[in-house]
Amino acid sequence: MFFSILFYQTQWALATENDGAVLIRLGGEVIQESQQQSVIPIPPPKPITLDLLQTDIAEIVRIFAMHSGQNILLADGVQGTVSVRVTNVPWTDALNAIVQSNGWALLPVGEILMVVQQTPTSK
Numbered sequence: 001m002f003f004s005i006l007f008y009q010t011q012w013a014l015a016t017e018n019d020g021a022v023l024i025r026l027g028g029e030v031i032q033e034s035q036q037q038s039v040i041p042i043p044p045p046k047p048i049t050l051d052l053l054q055t056d057i058a059e060i061v062r063i064f065a066m067h068s069g070q071n072i073l074l075a076d077g078v079q080g081t082v083s084v085r086v087t088n089v090p091w092t093d094a095l096n097a098i099v100q101s102n103g104w105a106l107l108p109v110g111e112i113l114m115v116v117q118q119t120p121t122s123k
Contacts, residue, residue, distance in 0.1 A: 021071045045090035057102070061115060064095050075116040078104055 048067055052060065057080055065072040068091050080102060086094045095113075099106055105118040 047088045047093050048091040049087050049089075050094065051085045053083045053090050055083070056081055057115070059100065060084070062089060067091055073110040073112060073114055075107075075114050078115050100116040 048064075050063070057078060058074060060082055061072050061074055065069070071106075072095075082096070082098055082102060084098055086097075089096060096106065099115055103118050104115050107114045107116050
């Protein structure tokens with residue numbers, strides 16, 4: 001198994017011998033050019049449209065998880081209601097905007113996105 005992360009604005013990326021990319025398997029094994037795929041598909045995030053008033057963040061996270069197929073969960077202490085109206089935007093942009101505007105952050109943990117407190121809670 002190996003991991004490769006490419007960020008492109010297109011739906012796919014073409015690797016060539018001149019792009020300087022090096023793929024490394026977990027454990028440090030370098031993948032030779034002959035073993036690399038020439039086209040790596042990168043699906044764009046599905047667009048989402050939402051119009052919600054004073055909706056609990058847990059419900060919003062559930063909507064995003066179902067829409068995207070991504071595992072998303074709330075850390076302890078993340079609570080509140082959110083109002084949101086977005087039309088046909090990538091779900092990643094919408095979720096990031098909601099999270100950041102409420103003082104939270106998205107923390108990738110393996111294949112899970114966790115919504116965590118960005119600022120310390122006042123007691």
